[in-house]
Amino acid sequence: MKVLLVGASGAVGSAVAQALAGRHEVISAGRSHGDHCVDVTSDASVEALFAATGKVDAIVCATGGMFFGPLAAMRPTDFDIGLQGKLLGQVRVALFGQHALNDGGSITLTTGIDEPILNAVNASAVNAGVEGFVRAAAMELTRGLRINAVSPTVMTESLPVYGPYFPGFESVPSKGASTAAPCSACKSPPPVAHV
Amino acid sequence: MKVLLVGASGAVGSAVAQALAGRHEVISAGRSHGDHCVDVTSDASVEALFAATGKVDAIVCATGGMFFGPLAAMRPTDFDIGLQGKLLGQVRVALFGQHALNDGGSITLTTGIDEPILNAVNASAVNAGVEGFVRAAAMELTRGLRINAVSPTVMTESLPVYGPYFPGFESVPSKGASTAAPCSACKSPPPVAHV
Numbered sequence: 250m251k252v253l254l255v256g257a258s259g260a261v262g263s264a265v266a267q268a269l270a271g272r273h274e275v276i277s278a279g280r281s282h283g284d285h286c287v288d289v290t291s292d293a294s295v296e297a298l299f300a301a302t303g304k305v306d307a308i309v310c311a312t313g314g315m316f317f318g319p320l321a322a323m324r325p326t327d328f329d330i331g332l333q334g335k336l337l338g339q340v341r342v343a344l345f346g347q348h349a350l351n352d353g354g355s356i357t358l359t360t361g362i363d364e365p366i367l368n369a370v371n372a373s374a375v376n377a378g379v380e381g382f383v384r385a386a387a388m389e390l391t392r393g394l395r396i397n398a399v400s401p402t403v404m405t406e407s408l409p410v411y412g413p414y415f416p417g418f419e420s421v422p423s424k425g426a427s428t429a430a431p432c433s434a435c436k437s438p439p440p441v442a443h444v
Numbered sequence: 445m446k447v448l449l450v451g452a453s454g455a456v457g458s459a460v461a462q463a464l465a466g467r468h469e470v471i472s473a474g475r476s477h478g479d480h481c482v483d484v485t486s487d488a489s490v491e492a493l494f495a496a497t498g499k500v501d502a503i504v505c506a507t508g509g510m511f512f513g514p515l516a517a518m519r520p521t522d523f524d525i526g527l528q529g530k531l532l533g534q535v536r537v538a539l540f541g542q543h544a545l546n547d548g549g550s551i552t553l554t555t556g557i558d559e560p561i562l563n564a565v566n567a568s569a570v571n572a573g574v575e576g577f578v579r580a581a582a583m584e585l586t587r588g589l590r591i592n593a594v595s596p597t598v599m600t601e602s603l604p605v606y607g608p609y610f611p612g613f614e615s616v617p618s619k620g621a622s623t624a625a626p627c628s629a630c631k632s633p634p635p636v637a638h639v
Contacts, residue, residue, distance in 0.1 A: 292519070292520055292521075319584065320539075320542070320580075320581050320584040320585070321542070321584065321586070323539055324487070324539065325487055325532060325535065325536045325539060326487075328532060328535050328536075328539070329532060332527045332528075332531065332532060332573075333527075336527065336569070336573070337520060337523060337524060337527060340520065340523050340569070341520045341523075344515075344518055344519065344520060344523070347515070347516070365576075365579045365580035365582075365583060366580070367583060367584060368584075369580060370577055370580040370581045370584065372580075373576040373577060373579055373580035374531070374535070374573045374574070374576040374577035374580070375573065375576070376576060377572040377573055377575060377576025377577075377579075378527075378531070378569045378570070378572055378573030378576065379569070380572060381560075381568040381569040381570070381571060381572025381573065382565055382568060382569035382572075384560045384568055384572075385515075385560035385561070385564060385565040385567075385568035385569070386515050386565045387560075388560060388562060389514065389515040389516065389562060389563075389565065390515070391516070
């Protein structure tokens with residue numbers, strides 16, 4: 250299969266890339282690494298990505314930023330980070346991606362832990378929102394297309410950044426490091442850390 | 445109790461207003477009707493609302509637009525209507541409202557039907573997102589503050605607009621019509637219809 254992996258250099262994405270390598274043709278995309286550079290917050294950028302890839306059999310999306318911080322000090326602009334990043338970012342890939350899939354193809358989005366945790370109201374809302382989108386979108390897809398969301402827990406590789414938010418949670422090693430080369434087409438800064 | 449009702453002239457809000465009238469001091473707010481005009485998509489507008497109301501004992505929010513339409517033709521900007529309207533709009537009221545509540549006060553947000561329906565991926569995501577926010581926010585509130593989300597089905601009064609989206613669903617009469625007078629402070633257009 251020809252698989253487009255968006256967010257290929259992140260903790261989750263690099264593990265997915267390793268798992269698929271050798272069995273499928275993996276096209277990697279990310280903010281600054283991979284075969285293609287893409288900004289999932291931009292319609293033009295995502296449309297350009299699919300114009301470059303042509304038809305694919307599967308799309309895996311493991312990208313999108315969120316805000317972590319206490320509710321008491323949270324501002325709407327903080328909350329919007331996750332809405333525009335991990336939620337609308339992934340939805341954007343799905344909306345444009347549905348038209349780039351071969352019959353029977355699949356879209357896989359990424360959510361996160363189901364349990365609410367302190368200082369993560371944005372993550373709780375965004376992950377629930379992704380799941381709500383997937384539940385409804387699955388009914389409308391045609392041509393045998395499928396859409397799913399996967400919910401990894403915190404990655405072992407992400408513990409230095411996100412560990413304090415997940416006390417008591419058992420992390421999962423991503424079992425893979427990114428081998429994606431910097432994209433030659435852009436010089437944007439490295440991606441922010443993601444769960 | 446002193447209750448601030450945001451979205452008081454909508455199908456849900458007008459029923460809430462009627463239910464609370466006589467038992468509580470209800471302060472109504474809406475885009476163009478009520479004691480105060482407020483645009484829930486604007487930080488400045490929501491901050492001005494709470495500056496005008498002073499401390500309250502409860503906040504009820506029944507407002508925020510969403511997009512209805514088929515997935516196949518949906519654009520990210522369509523999807524963002526619900527993110528900025530019903531999701532971030534209500535979250536904004538909660539974020540600023542937490543600081544305007546007396547000890548032991550409550551915030552009540554509005555979601556919608558849990559079941560995904562055709563042409564409503566935006567509603568499915570937005571309602572799930574509101575619920576995800578509430579689940580996590582409830583853990584962080586202090587001073588005995590509470591937050592909940594209520595999930596009405598489609599209002600009988602909304603059937604002329606939204607009926608075709610809810611085949612097989614039994615509507616619920618709101619048992620109340622808005623008695624809110626147009627706000628004298630603004631001349632904005634009437635609110636869009638909401639579920």
